[in-house]
Amino acid sequence: MNISLQNVDKVSAVLTAQIEKADYQAQVDKSLKTLRQRVNMPGFRKGMVPMGLIKKQYGTSVLIEEVDKLLQEKVGEYIRDNKVNMLGTPLPKENNVNFATDENFEFSFDIALAPEFDLALSKEDTIDYYDINVTDEMVEQQVKMYTQRTAKYEKVEEYQDNDLLKGLLAELDENGNTKEGGVQVEGAVMMPSYMKNDEQKAIFNGVKVNTVLVFNPAAAFDNNEAELASLLKVKKEEVANHKGNFSFQIEEITRMIPGDLNQELFDQVLGEGKAHTEEEFRAQIKEVIAGQFAADADYKFLIDVRNYAMNKVGKLEFADELMKRIMLDNNKDKGEEFVSQNYDKSIEELTWHLIKEKLVAANSIKVEQSDISDMAKEATRAQFAQYGMINVPDELLENYSKEMLKKRESVEALVNRVIETKLANVLKEQVTLNHKAVSAEEFNQMFQ
Structure with missing residues (x-):
């Protein structure tokens, strides 16, 4: 042959x-x-x-x-x-x-x-790198979340903001009397702190057990059908029929008392013996948040590398008609209109793919099986961290990551993450970084 x-x-x-x-x-x-x-x-x-x-x-x-x-x-x-x-x-x-x-x-x-092109990055190339500030407020919010997990709930006599109220809710007629055939909910539960209307919210200030007050749920919750249907125990489509005032007889007030910042909490969150004082605990929480931000900063850095490299390389030549035939062959069910609408974007993604391949090859970046397994654990750890679970046992991480590695699409995504992580680390040393300090809000706005 x-x-x-x-x-x-x-x-x-x-x-x-x-x-x-x-x-x-x-x-x-x-x-x-x-x-x-x-x-x-x-x-x-x-x-x-x-x-x-x-x-x-x-x-x-x-x-x-x-x-x-x-x-x-x-x-x-x-x-x-x-x-x-x-x-x-x-x-x-x-x-x-x-x-x-x-x-x-x-x-x-x-x-x-594939088109031939040259690309080399060095200290002569300057690329922005965003350092996201970890504020005391962020640390405080995280610490508060942990103390709320170990919170106790106590019955109190007088309402304060964020207390939970339970009582009899009854619909009133235009004269302020209990409406015949109107909505009545026994054991209705609400948190006035979630109300959108400040005037309605103020009605609850300082109220005590056994108080009967009058408020307007529709105004209080800004006509949110889902919230009103849940509170009034009616269907969403029926909410519009109950826009008037209701009486609420307070039977019970419950207050959440946050848990103490003690050694038991430190060990539970971070692991035994990792912190011994509140100062050490807060410092480590700050490090955890900073670590999460560093991953986000690297992600943004690679986006900026992509834009910088594509501008440096310039527009690459492709066999357009042939590439369109290939694209159509791969998307037969979508037809020529799909190819026409998406071709330019496809070529843009392909250009970055070729650039990334060249950078990976130039820096001898390899992916080993151990890299994939480690990334699966890190991805699992990050998922738990989103819910405030920092001290996750290794056995649990191992089990979750093994399940992830059973799915081909998950493995492909992990391989790509390994490559991008290694590439970001190499390029951060290779180019000149123009460090810019930003708040989390400013950083997030870059993706809007």
């Missing part, structure tokens, strides 16, 4: 494969013999059908199948062995082949080639 590649221009080529009878005949004969053992044909015992009949009935289809398999195998080998920097897959040209009569075949394919 002879395979050759002829460049049409810098970004496209034609691959030609010439197949002779000697290349495929042995495998075709083997497949026909195997088929003969399975074929049932009237007048013949199974496995005893004459080979002539087998060839007559199945010979062409077996030939097509074996030639196709041979073609895919050898073309793939040629591309790998000759390091053809191909984009997409080979697209068959219109080949004049007759399997019923010919013994030798020639197939041609259009090949899209």
Whole structure:
């Protein structure tokens, strides 16, 4: 079998494969013999059908199948062995082949080639790097969350902000009397601190157990159908029928008393013996938040590297018509309109992919199995951290990460994260960083 590649221009080529009878005949004969053992044909015992009949009935289809398999195998080998920097897959040209009569075949394919370009980053290249400030307020919010987890709940006599109220809720008529047939909810529970209307919220200031007050739920909760339906125990579509005042007889007031900042809490959150004082505890919480921000900063850094590198490389040349054919071949169900609308964005993503590949190769970045396993654990740890769970046992991390590694799409995402993490670390040392201190709010606005 002879395979050759002829460049049409810098970004496209034609691959030609010439197949002779000697290349495929042995495998075709083997497949026909195997088929003969399975074929049932009237007048013949199974496995005893004459080979002539087998060839007559199945010979062409077996030939097509074996030639196709041979073609895919050898073309793939040629591309790998000759390091053809191909984009997409080979697209068959219109080949004049007759399997019923010919013994030798020639197939041609259009090949899209990746454009050649140079890119090197050094200290002469300056790229922004955003250092996100960890404020005392952030630390306080995190500490407050931990103390709320170990909170106790006490029954009190007088309402304060953030207390929970429980009582009898009754709909009133226009005269302020209990409405006949109106909504009544026993054991209704609410937190006035969640009310959107300050005037309605103020009605509850300093109220005591057994107090009966009048307020307007629709005004208090800004006509939020979901909240009102939950409070009044009616369907969302019925909420509009209950816009008036309600009486509320307070039967119970419950207050959350945050847990103490003590050694038990420190050990529970951080692990045994990691902190012994409130100052040490807060310092480590600050480090955890800073670590989460560092990952976000690296993500933004790579976005800026992408923009910087793409501007430095400039617009790359692609075999546009051929690339559109490849895109259409991969999205047959979506059609030409989809290709037309998404081609430019696809080329932009492909350009970054090629740039990233070049940077990865230039810096000899490799991905080992241990890297993937470690990243799975870090991803799991980060998921727990979002819910304030810092001290997660290694066994639990191991179990969760193993489940993640069972899914192919998860493994692909982890491999990409490993590559990007290693690339960010290398490039931070390679280029000049223009450090910019920003607040979390300012940083988040960059993604809006």
